[in-house]
Amino acid sequence: MNLDYLKSFYYIAQCNSISKASEILHVTQPGLSMQLKNLESELGFSLLSRSNKGVLLTSEGEIVFDYAKSIFTLEENMYNSINSLEQKKNTLFIASCKTYGSYQLAFNICDFKDIHSGLDICMDTYNTSEVIDKILNHDYNIGIIKGHCSPEVMNMIEEIPFYDDEIVLCINPSYSKNEIKIKEVKRIPLIMRDSDSITYKMVKKFLNRSGIDMGDLDVLIRSNCTEIIKSSILKSCCASFVSKSCIQNELKNGTMKIIKISDLDNFDDLRFSYHLIKRKQYKLNTYEQSFCDFLLKNNTAEY
16 A cells, blocks of 8 residues: 555545645645545545535545554654654663762762763662662663662672762761760651661661660651751751761761761671662663763772
């Protein structure tokens, strides 16, 4: 079947007029009429009948029109998909855990953008478990997580450590003490991350090993947003366990301080590395590889 003939029929029926279809397709009216006649000859039946109200579809014409509509909708979708793919080739998509994405990555990404000025960058933040799921679901090709992947997905994920960090107990500088004993943690009003976060799980493990149950803590607020936690600390004497990299500015300008737990000397449970991750079988494109190289060069993990 000649698709040009089918398209002529489709627009004549849609416009209910040969003259209007002629203007849209930039084909003369006699030319359109000839293409319609050729299509009808090929199919072996009439598709349109003329009336004083324009053109009307015959029973066969209604069937052909419905299929033509589907065909040209698919054609439009095909071109839209191709155009979308071309746009994505110049876009870098990154899924990052919230603690790194909202702070360290937010600063570093500007330097990377200076190097690749023609590149569009789309950066979204999630909990670490969500980042892993989105990489496995092919929603993103590269991600940044806090700590390691779970053993169940290690055979599908390649991870590279690139930045060391630790969780610290911080508080408003108006708090009188700079050091406390581990048992005193139970008496300080706390703001905690949500229970699904890696920070919460690491703190829970650390406290349990130190003889403290999470249920014994004086938790005033729970939030999955580090900025909410930081704002609450700045306005009160509440404390919180947060990643040290997230409070660098506050420590420098003296609006927060870290409380040392003096009767403990093993804080390995609170130390971790951020990891770049991708699917093991996936080959990074040029921009993705350049971004990974950039992070590894500027934030090499130290052990």
